[in-house]
Amino acid sequence: MTVDYLVTGGNGQLGRAIAREAAMRGKTICSTGTKDLRVEDQASVQRWLREHKPRFVLHGGAWTDVDGCEKEPHKAILQNGTGTAHVADVCAELGIGLVYVSTDFVFDGKATTPYREDAATAPLSAYGRSKLLGEQAVAAHQRNNFYTVRTSWVFGPGGKNFPAAILARARSGQPLKVVTDQIGRPTYTDDLASAMIDLCELGAEGGIYHCSNEGQCSWRQFAVDILSAAGLGSIQVGSMSSSELGRPAARPAWSVLDTDKLASVRKKRLPDYHDALRRYLKEEAK
Numbered sequence: 122m123t124v125d126y127l128v129t130g131g132n133g134q135l136g137r138a139i140a141r142e143a144a145m146r147g148k149t150i151c152s153t154g155t156k157d158l159r160v161e162d163q164a165s166v167q168r169w170l171r172e173h174k175p176r177f178v179l180h181g182g183a184w185t186d187v188d189g190c191e192k193e194p195h196k197a198i199l200q201n202g203t204g205t206a207h208v209a210d211v212c213a214e215l216g217i218g219l220v221y222v223s224t225d226f227v228f229d230g231k232a233t234t235p236y237r238e239d240a241a242t243a244p245l246s247a248y249g250r251s252k253l254l255g256e257q258a259v260a261a262h263q264r265n266n267f268y269t270v271r272t273s274w275v276f277g278p279g280g281k282n283f284p285a286a287i288l289a290r291a292r293s294g295q296p297l298k299v300v301t302d303q304i305g306r307p308t309y310t311d312d313l314a315s316a317m318i319d320l321c322e323l324g325a326e327g328g329i330y331h332c333s334n335e336g337q338c339s340w341r342q343f344a345v346d347i348l349s350a351a352g353l354g355s356i357q358v359g360s361m362s363s364s365e366l367g368r369p370a371a372r373p374a375w376s377v378l379d380t381d382k383l384a385s386v387r388k389k390r391l392p393d394y395h396d397a398l399r400r401y402l403k404e405e406a407k
């Protein structure tokens with residue numbers, strides 16, 4: 122049986138959304154978790170891809186702990202950079218298409234208009250640098266069925282994400298203080314998964330695509346929106362700065378992605394993030 126999609130990071134929040142989306146479309150999928158396939162293990166990548174020969178690899182597997190990457194940059198480079206190179210090399214050798222998921226953290230956040238796909242990259246963190254290395258490994262092959270999809274502020278059912286953290290804290294009665302000096306675009310895993318599969322199914326031109334829900338906000342505003350959508354709008358959300366939070370890795374202050382290119386291929390935009398939040402909460406309540 123032909124496998125349409127082989128997924129890395131299948132147990133992550135995006136990996137699970139991809140499995141749901143593929144099943145809805147009647148696509149065959151081979152989902153791998155880290156117990157099956159770690160991408161830094163080149164022999165394992167070769168074995169899995171030779172055995173299953175999927176039409177596409179949807180490569181979302183990554184070390185996503187941004188502050189952890191800052192403390193162990195060599196490990197970040199190995200997993201997110203070299204690991205992605207292994208995937209890209211074998212896909213190229215076997216003629217398999219590839220969608221690599223990258224991040225707004227490849228930018229320095231100094232822009233004042235939304236980042237287009239061709240904007241200069243300048244990552245501020247080890248995580249951002251490691252993901253950029255992955256992008257370069259994908260681009261090096263110049264394949265028309267290789268896509269890098271940059272996304273931002275991802276949240277989805279069952280995931281370790283910002284909405285889940287805010288709701289857990291609010292429900293436990295602890296005070297909430299959230300940063301106001303980082304602005305970005307939240308992205309719902311289900312909408313991202315759908316866009317990734319569309320790129321493959323539409324046979325879009327290879328290259329980089331930016332993918333996030335419509336709208337933009339600070340983390341504090343996002344927290345306010347989450348509480349309001351969950352019927353907890355009476356809970357106060359205090360303000361703080363990133364420097365007050367004092368995390369090891371620097372984050373871009375303004376990383377709004379320009380999504381026009383993807384919208385022109387799909388002939389539609391992703392829904393506004395408020396709409397995405399409502400669907401997320403409905404799914405979480407099941």
Ligand SMILES: NC(=O)c1ccc[n+]([C@@H]2O[C@H](COP(=O)([O-])OP(=O)(O)OC[C@H]3O[C@@H](n4cnc5c(N)ncnc54)[C@H](OP(=O)(O)O)[C@@H]3O)[C@@H](O)[C@H]2O)c1
Binds near residue numbers: 133135156158273274
């Ligand atoms: N979360 C965000 O806000 C965000 C923003 C921009 C871009 N992204 C990108 O979006 C993708 C999906 O992120 P997510 O939010 O779904 O993260 P996630 O929930 O942390 O999922 C990542 C998955 O990757 C797996 N993984 C970790 N190291 C791996 C390795 N060496 N080889 C293969 N798989 C590995 C993890 O497995 P274990 O569960 O076993 O650890 C996990 O299931 C990532 O590529 C990330 O860089 C995320």
